[in-house]
Amino acid sequence: PSTVHSVRKVFKIACIPGDGIGVDIAEAAVQVLRKLSERVGSFEFDFTTFDWSSRKYKELGYYIHPDGPETGMEELKKFDSIYFGAVGWPDVPDHISLWSLILPIRSSLSQYVNVRPTRILRGTSSPLSNCKPGDLDWIIVRENSEGEYAGHGGITHAHSSNTVATEVSVFTRVGIERIMRFAFKTAQSRPRKKLTMVTKSNAQRYGMVLWDKIYDEVKGDFADVETDKMLVDAMTVRMVLRPESLDTIVATNLHADILSDLAAALSGSIGIAPSSNLDPTRNNPSMFEPIHGSAPDIAGKGIANPVGAFWSAAEMVRWLGMENAADSLMTCLENVTDSGIKTKDLGGSSSTKEVTEALCTEIER
Amino acid sequence: PSTVHSVRKVFKIACIPGDGIGVDIAEAAVQVLRKLSERVGSFEFDFTTFDWSSRKYKELGYYIHPDGPETGMEELKKFDSIYFGAVGWPDVPDHISLWSLILPIRSSLSQYVNVRPTRILRGTSSPLSNCKPGDLDWIIVRENSEGEYAGHGGITHAHSSNTVATEVSVFTRVGIERIMRFAFKTAQSRPRKKLTMVTKSNAQRYGMVLWDKIYDEVKGDFADVETDKMLVDAMTVRMVLRPESLDTIVATNLHADILSDLAAALSGSIGIAPSSNLDPTRNNPSMFEPIHGSAPDIAGKGIANPVGAFWSAAEMVRWLGMENAADSLMTCLENVTDSGIKTKDLGGSSSTKEVTEALCTEIER
Ligand SMILES: CC(C)[C@H](C(=O)O)[C@@H](O)C(=O)O
Ligand SMILES: CC(C)[C@H](C(=O)O)[C@@H](O)C(=O)O
Numbered sequence: 045p046s047t048v049h050s051v052r053k054v055f056k057i058a059c060i061p062g063d064g065i066g067v068d069i070a071e072a073a074v075q076v077l078r079k080l081s082e083r084v085g086s087f088e089f090d091f092t093t094f095d096w097s098s099r100k101y102k103e104l105g106y107y108i109h110p111d112g113p114e115t116g117m118e119e120l121k122k123f124d125s126i127y128f129g130a131v132g133w134p135d136v137p138d139h140i141s142l143w144s145l146i147l148p149i150r151s152s153l154s155q156y157v158n159v160r161p162t163r164i165l166r167g168t169s170s171p172l173s174n175c176k177p178g179d180l181d182w183i184i185v186r187e188n189s190e191g192e193y194a195g196h197g198g199i200t201h202a203h204s205s206n207t208v209a210t211e212v213s214v215f216t217r218v219g220i221e222r223i224m225r226f227a228f229k230t231a232q233s234r235p236r237k238k239l240t241m242v243t244k245s246n247a248q249r250y251g252m253v254l255w256d257k258i259y260d261e262v263k264g265d266f267a268d269v270e271t272d273k274m275l276v277d278a279m280t281v282r283m284v285l286r287p288e289s290l291d292t293i294v295a296t297n298l299h300a301d302i303l304s305d306l307a308a309a310l311s312g313s314i315g316i317a318p319s320s321n322l323d324p325t326r327n328n329p330s331m332f333e334p335i336h337g338s339a340p341d342i343a344g345k346g347i348a349n350p351v352g353a354f355w356s357a358a359e360m361v362r363w364l365g366m367e368n369a370a371d372s373l374m375t376c377l378e379n380v381t382d383s384g385i386k387t388k389d390l391g392g393s394s395s396t397k398e399v400t401e402a403l404c405t406e407i408e409r
Numbered sequence: 410p411s412t413v414h415s416v417r418k419v420f421k422i423a424c425i426p427g428d429g430i431g432v433d434i435a436e437a438a439v440q441v442l443r444k445l446s447e448r449v450g451s452f453e454f455d456f457t458t459f460d461w462s463s464r465k466y467k468e469l470g471y472y473i474h475p476d477g478p479e480t481g482m483e484e485l486k487k488f489d490s491i492y493f494g495a496v497g498w499p500d501v502p503d504h505i506s507l508w509s510l511i512l513p514i515r516s517s518l519s520q521y522v523n524v525r526p527t528r529i530l531r532g533t534s535s536p537l538s539n540c541k542p543g544d545l546d547w548i549i550v551r552e553n554s555e556g557e558y559a560g561h562g563g564i565t566h567a568h569s570s571n572t573v574a575t576e577v578s579v580f581t582r583v584g585i586e587r588i589m590r591f592a593f594k595t596a597q598s599r600p601r602k603k604l605t606m607v608t609k610s611n612a613q614r615y616g617m618v619l620w621d622k623i624y625d626e627v628k629g630d631f632a633d634v635e636t637d638k639m640l641v642d643a644m645t646v647r648m649v650l651r652p653e654s655l656d657t658i659v660a661t662n663l664h665a666d667i668l669s670d671l672a673a674a675l676s677g678s679i680g681i682a683p684s685s686n687l688d689p690t691r692n693n694p695s696m697f698e699p700i701h702g703s704a705p706d707i708a709g710k711g712i713a714n715p716v717g718a719f720w721s722a723a724e725m726v727r728w729l730g731m732e733n734a735a736d737s738l739m740t741c742l743e744n745v746t747d748s749g750i751k752t753k754d755l756g757g758s759s760s761t762k763e764v765t766e767a768l769c770t771e772i773e774r
Contacts, residue, residue, distance in 0.1 A: 212575050
């Protein structure tokens with residue numbers, strides 16, 4: 045009889061289900077993560093749920109507790125990771141909910157990278173007729189801290205026929221260089237070592253031209269990475285018509301937001317797509333969230349696709365250092381999709397619960 | 410013997426072939442327009458070609474003649490319409506060529522609307538497997554005078570590690586309201602009377618929220634138009650997965666630029682897509698151009714797809730008031746694509762010349 049006891053590592057996870065189907069899928073993800081840790085045995089998760097939601101906002105006037113020695117944002121810093129569901133509900137204007145919850149987290153915790161992988165999971169298919177599963181396997185690296193989401197701008201003459209409003213995109217050398225290096229490293233770590241850099245520098249002559257310039261500088265440090273440049277409009281054409289020509293992609297906050305939704309659609313459904321909001325310095329916890337949003341129309345019906353939530357959970361497990369467990373989770377997930385247990389958006393007829401239970405059963409084995 | 414002579418209307422057309430395949434396809438379009446006018450008989454075109462190109466820029470230092478009592482831009486105003494090929498060549502940075510040629514024309518001539526129809530032409534198909542020809546029939550109305558293309562912005566600390574660059578999108582009530590009304594009228598003129606308005610007002614709180622506001626105001630004047638709103642990222646998903654749910658679309662300069670390229674790809678090729686840069690007041694000539702660009706890689710090879718150029722020519726004929734001739738031209742064009750005479754991007758093997766001649770033969774009948 046062995047006397048060796050394995051030490052289980054405990055990860056503290058802040059769970060913010062948020063609004064709409066965020067609640068359904070966060071619950072499903074927690075269930076799956078618990079099952080995974082039980083099965084693997086070498087780590088466990090200690091979840092704390094934060095009810096930061098539009099409902100609470102209507103009640104209290106804020107999403108994240110703003111006062112006192114311990115603001116909500118300070119609390120988050122004590123966790124190893126954050127798992128996020130979705131935010132947005134019809135009775136709060138979206139620009140208020142987003143700028144009160146998800147965007148302040150991304151920026152306060154210096155999560156300046158947003159990684160968005162897309163590929164065609166086993167048992168699912170692309171709406172593109174000529175696209176075989178292996179043809180579409182991308183990682184979109186999104187700048188997550190500045191650019192079009194800098195929050196600058198304003199309105200003058202709001203109540204006259206002469207109103208002028210501006211949206212100011214702010215780009216910094218520091219901000220561009222760090223995302224560019226991250227993207228090059230990501231490309232380098234992948235078998236094809238290929239990076240496509242996206243801008244709109246033909247029409248936008250300042251920040252976008254700075255992107256071009258820094259890309260040219262950084263490129264020299266990654267001689268083994270094959271590179272090319274695209275304009276964001278032409279990029280959509282290439283994604284549709286030559287998906288196999290792309291691998292790793294880097295783009296601004298807005299451009300990558302648009303391209304990653306398109307990528308998800310081309311891989312079958314926005315319901316499968318994960319995202320990782322990373323602080324690569326690891327000075328702050330990173331945050332993991334499916335990209336589908338709160339989907340008020342199907343909220344509470346039990347039919348939300350939890351695949352994006354599970355994939356996001358796998359990315360969290362990977363970021364916490366458990367590569368093997370993350371890989372197993374993805375294999376189990378694809379065993380489920382492959383067996384036909386899928387929600388309606390993927391052409392199946394299963395409920396959120398059925399997909400979740402099928403995945404737990406897979407993990408169990 | 411009849412003594413009635415029909416009076417032929419003469420339209421003065423400024424033709425700016427520009428760069429790359431712009432030259433090939435503008436020549437083809439002129440040939441087709443001449444043939445059309447001969448065949449119809451009630452109008453003719455008087456073309457003046459302007460060699461405003463990147464080659465000339467390298468020689469002279471400008472694209473459009475800037476001096477004297479008659480600047481190039483003033484000359485353009487004397488024409489009934491402008492036919493434009495493409496601009497952009499590797500030896501001139503794109504932001505210089507575009508801001509020296511196409512963008513100044515759009516703004517100096519107050520062409521504040523850019524209309525971009527997309528549908529699946531007979532004999533061509535969508536790369537989307539579930540998309541039947543009738544499912545994708547859209548008109549994208551692009552704001553063409555302000556927003557992300559306002560040209561504002563700058564760079565500070567260019568030569569330090571502290572560089573900051575901005576791109577400033579400028580939106581005005583006047584600018585938004587006129588494009589919104591144009592879009593509503595366009596929707597109203599179509600059988601389905603359906604308008605989708607696109608913004609990113611969840612992340613951008615000033616100009617984008619002003620778009621939302623003016624949309625709400627204008628909507629009241631078009632009670633017979635069915636409307637809905639989308640965020641630009643989610644819009645790409647809808648275009649891919651539910652193309653049949655869309656009809657007329659209105660969006661900002663950048664958003665519509667991106668969405669119209671995507672639309673072209675989803676309808677088979679960027680080579681077929683036309684655009685009309687309109688001054689709806691008719692105080693200035695409007696400009697017609699295919700959206701594909703100068704395509705340096707295939708320039709001069711005789712293989713550029715002229716379909717977008719012909720469709721743009723048809724839209725010019727329509728704008729000049731010859732609806733029937735425009736419709737006939739489109740019918741002839743689709744007879745050609747339907748007969749399999751297509752360039753490589755559409756799955757055929759014909760040259761630019763073969764497609765052009767086939768179209769001339771069709772018109773002749
Ligand atoms: C929720 C919202 C702020 C968001 C974004 O635009 O970043 C979403 O579309 C995303 O892609 O994460
Ligand atoms: C040529 C360029 C300025 C352009 C644009 O971005 O407007 C092109 O992409 C277009 O769509 O007309």
